[in-house]
Amino acid sequence: GAGVSQSPSNKVTEKGKDVELRCDPISGHTALYWYRQRLGQGLEFLIYFQGNSAPDKSGLPSDRFSAERTGESVSTLTIQRTQQEDSAVYLCASSLGGAGTEAFFGQGTRLTVV
């Protein structure tokens, strides 16, 4: 596809359930980022993948959060035992990597934990 694709667009889940969010980056983009945005707030960095390097997981808020990326393609963000505080829009972005490269964002997944 032409842009970054995220699925699902919306997800409602019950507290305590696990969820998986998917991101398809732009082909050829070696860098991939996950961010979380709570209502009315800024973007909170979660995790960064760059090529085959070890991911930068410094933004993950707890061990309930994990992410994987297959090579330079699809990434999944998994949240285990969801809590109401996890409700937010989860945004994925990809770029060519390196300083000053433009990040292209998907439309996000709006997660609601009830």
Next chain:
Amino acid sequence: SQQGEEDPQALSIQEGENATMNCSYKTSINNLQWYRQNSGRGLVHLILIRSNEREKHSGRLRVTLDTSKKSSSLLITASRAADTASYFCATDGSGGSYIPTFGRGTSLIVHP
């Protein structure tokens, strides 16, 4: 933690007026970028300014960077109702990081 902080948090103007948003950051940077977000979804890149640049233009957008004050401004001239959105600055290069770090954004409303 937030690197960039935009102000004001909210701005309401009439169509045709200019809108100015500011961004301050804490540590040294290589680049600063401005993004726009409609309706709380995906962000769209507007403009990038490098640390050795002081001003940049793109259409109705003008960005300035003052590294001595660790601040940047985004000016939108002759605003339109369609400019209504949230605007974020993002910095990278702090500590060798290539991860764009975003502020909380300025919510701009342009009244027709």
